[in-house]
Amino acid sequence: MNRAEKTRQFIIEKTAPVFNTKGVAATAVTDIMEATKMAKGSLYVHFQNKEELSHCAVDWNLRQLTDKFKTEAEKYTGAKNKFFGLLDYLSDPLNPPVQGGCPMMNFGMEADDTSPVIRDKVYQTICDVQQGIMDILEKGIADGEFNSNWNYKEFAMKAYAMIEGGILVARVSQDISQMKMLMDILKRELNEHAAETH
Template structure:
């Protein structure tokens, strides 16, 4: 990595949690300058605009979340346990201080009507997560863990939407009660499809 690439990465790494918390519109270039302790000229010497930083911040956060999910699921032996590990990952994330919620939800909500490029990136990340869930369900069906009547696509869409909604409620209410109910319901559905 060149010095310029390291500097860009450093700026994105420091800016990403701020943008995830305050939003793209709510984050000022001064917030980024303060977090990086670089000059405004140095920040703008590496990025053309705050929007460019926001785009890379989303990519950075989405990549981290994806890697964390894969890591959590990789520790499980069965496909059922992989899905349960995914659910526990989301529950742990919502419980952690300073995570500021799911970047897909945060960026997606803000970009819905205002930023088609970010909206497209969020849609791509949503589909990747749904595809991951569906892939695990399909693998479980092929391995004989799950009944053939278990619909991978329907379950993945439902699970993702329910989890994101539960995370949103948990962040707003400051407790995990609804998210836990959602995850327990999804676990029960998985158990119902086990052979």
């Protein structure tokens, strides 16, 4: 990267947590200046406007989340261990993997009515995460860890919805007890579909 590209990346990385925490609409140019310690004129050398920067910040937050999921999953061998490991990783929404909380939820709820571009970015990430869960479970079936007649695609969608719902409840209530309960339900259901030989 040349100097301009490095500066652009610096701005994205410094402002991404601000956008994820405050939301796109509520993040002011002064917040961006504070986070980067840069003057307004310097910022607009690298970005056309706040909207362009917000799109880049959303991309960065979403990529951080999916990269962290992949890194966490790679620590485990076997589909069941991977899935359980990811559930444990996500079990405390008050200490989320990405600063500010789940960017899929944060940006998805805000962009639903305000930004088709951001909404599409979030939707694509949701699809990618759901597919990632399905891939783990499908591999588990292929490896004989789970019963071959299990409707794992339905389970993957349900698991994703329960996790996101649990994150919302935990963040609003500042209490992770319901999230822990949901994780236990998902683990129990996964165990029910384990093949007899495992």
